[in-house]
Amino acid sequence: MTEQFSATIRAPIERVWHLIDDPAQLSRWMEGLVESRDLDGGAPRRVGSRFVQRIREGGRETEYQGEITDYEPPSRLGLTIGNRIFAMRVLYRLERVAEGTRLDYSAGLERGGAFVRVMSSLFGWLTRRILRRQMARLKALAEAPITPSPA
Secondary structure (H helix, E strand, C coil): CEEEEEEEECCCHHHHHHHHHCHHHHCCCCCCEEEEEECCCCCCCCCCCEEEEEEEECCEEEEEEEEEEEEECCCEEEEEEECCCEEEEEEEEEEEECCEEEEEEEEEEEEECHHHHHHHHHCHHHHHHHHHHHHHHHHHHHHCCCCCCCC
């Protein structure tokens, strides 16, 4: 099962990239994200970089391990993220367009047993709803006017 989303964001590609690439920015638009931290001691992000995300789901926090699988700033960010039960492959593709930035997102199950596949089919509607909500938040944040910091 693969989820896909595409949108045109009226913001420069560098701004959209910053929001999806910088771990400190993720909680601004990713619902339930409690923490995202790199595990490579502050080394520059690259293919092979590892990270941990803690996400609040249904009242409890779950920890996911991740690794960057594709890294071409500011146009491609691919990663795998999961736990001992399943893993997802995620890809963000950004492209400069006249209106700003074209975002193409895809996420698919990379590893998971029969139970995980059945549950993802049964609750696909919920996954799609969360995805649409998160992408709407990302778009709104990227398109919001930048307010200068008080001096």
